Amino acid sequence: MIARGLLLAGLLALGAAASAGGAPPPVPVVSAITGPAMPATLAEFGFFADPRAQLPAAGVIPYRLNTPLYSDGAEKLRFLYLPPGTEARFADDGLPALPVGTALIKTFAFGEGAARRLVETRVLLHRAEGWVALPYVWDEGQSEARLALAGARVPVTTPEGRAISYRVPNRNQCKECHGLNGAVVPIGPKARNLSAAWLAPLVAAGKVNTVPAGADTLPRWEDRATAPVAAAARAYLDVNCAHCHRPGAAASNSGLDLRWEQQDLHALGVMKRPVAAGRGAGAFEFDIVPGHPERSILVHRMRSEEPGVAMPELGKATADAEGTALIERWISAL
Template identity: 40%
Template sequence: MRKLLFPRWLGAAVLALTLAGCDAPREAVTIHEHSAVPDNLSDWHVVEAIDGKLVLNERVTPYDLNTALFTDYAHKLRTVWMPEGANAVYGEDDFDYPVGTVISKTFYYPLATDGSVLNTDDYSADFAGSGLNLKKVKLIETRLLVKRVDGWQALPYVWNEAQTDAVLEIAGDAKRLQLVSADGSSERFTYVVPDANQCAGCHADNHTQKAIRPIGPRARHLNKDYAYQDGTENQLLYWQQMGYLSGLPELAAVPRNVDYKDVAASLDERARSYLDINCGHCHNPSGAADTSGLMLYGAEHDMRRLGVCKPPVAAGTGSGDRLFAIVPGSPEASILNFRVESTDPGAMMPELGRSLAHKEGAELLKQWIASMPGSCKAG
């Protein structure tokens, strides 16, 4: 049996089965038919609450992204599992995942002593013993993407208050939370769990085909080192070594986004990576926002299509009475900044997936646009 590897940032967490002693054996990951999807997340046996910890099953492999989609400052535990003997085939923009693949993403927050949730980048206190310590976190939801013969199925599961299991909520859910930042400030907000159709809407990044596809686990997002328990390894190489990925070219030929927080990278690289993961699934030539003419996906290099001196297709509340998507040197006059900073449902971007503004992301885009030379003045 292959030894499970997990990252050092899990601390002492070794999310593997105990094969000796009196521990009961875990049931294997179970793929349920499309028409017989279970009400409880635990019936999949991918991630489960066991003895006060959220644990991963055998060959359920965690992964991370260079820059991740912002979701109201939630922490995320991402995993992938594929049937024995099956693998994804490398593609620069999309992997061809085998039927039976299960991708999970669990959204949660570190807990404060008073029951509020914390806004922090520190993952170290989330884990103890043999898994995610449920005494220190508040689980919100676990989203599954399951690869069927006819395509991907999106399934939102919402965790109960006891954190013993998550229940399928096709219609989504909403949770009132109080978020506390490191400086002691706090704000109340409503965390919105998307319904199944909204999940499909974001993941169907080709608006014509309307087929659901994974957004995060793509080459440019996965191409990074990950500190596994027995050593640091590039995630793509690790997937290849464990039999989850075939056709991987030399890493030098694989695209790579940067971490938007990495000040060693250029301001342009950081901003473009942030826009790619947060906006590119809609703002691409075949995405839901294709008619806007604003292309924010990673492969776009035409500055006009990126928004520089580009007027909106339709004015109104979404433009904030500003004239251009990006005004070089003037973030305060740019529609992009207005929409990213807004929490008005009629104006904010992205439209789904957040109730709060991402202060750090908004500040990055402000710096990026402020650094741009030129102007939008005629002549």
């Protein structure tokens, strides 16, 4: 599958063609991104030339992550908007410094082809006072997405055929995953989880300062069967768990640090007793028991769909069977 981010050249050509035909391409509304208001509809931002088809407006760049966050099997359509004349600045393989006026847009969809249903679009806006997270829920007719500060429940069918009540997080719940040291921050587009082939043309276009040495380090999810198991598993934990299980984040009191850069096995949970797991630990003593996934709290909580036990706590209603199998393989090999 071709990475969505590699469509950059095609999007630039689309904008040029529209201009040549006499009709300027649609562009995002800067005041909606940077102003104090919380637009009632997604359309007010102007991120899409065709919202239903998720065709971005001029200057809105699609991208993909090598290893994505699991969200009940939803398809994720990700986009980046940088204000004209600015650039994302990478200093290492982590998150870039993104200028005020940046928007990160992520649409969650279920189904394929004509049957694809857009469920929600989350936007992360970089305003002068910091980052603001806003969730938008698509209507039944797929013509508009409306602001849902209180969150929502939407019945969907997962790719495995399960009917579930999909949870759109409320604005405060967005902070639980995106919170670090009391501030809201992006968590997805780290250089290590972005394709170097996507970054390079953006460097040439002046939208990114460099392709850092650590870019493209995390294995692609579709290559997990052939990638080194430790790398694939650590990438999964970094993307799905480390935004909470790290110093300064929501689950820092657990004592677990599941970031990619963490090398201390005890901090990763190996033979570590839980600090604040409560009943989530079940009958098990250690977060990770080398060679024994069946005795590891980490696997026990990944397998569960019971509130208060299941991990991650937010963002899914189902257990990720493929992700859990990967972590089991890694623990078995320790």
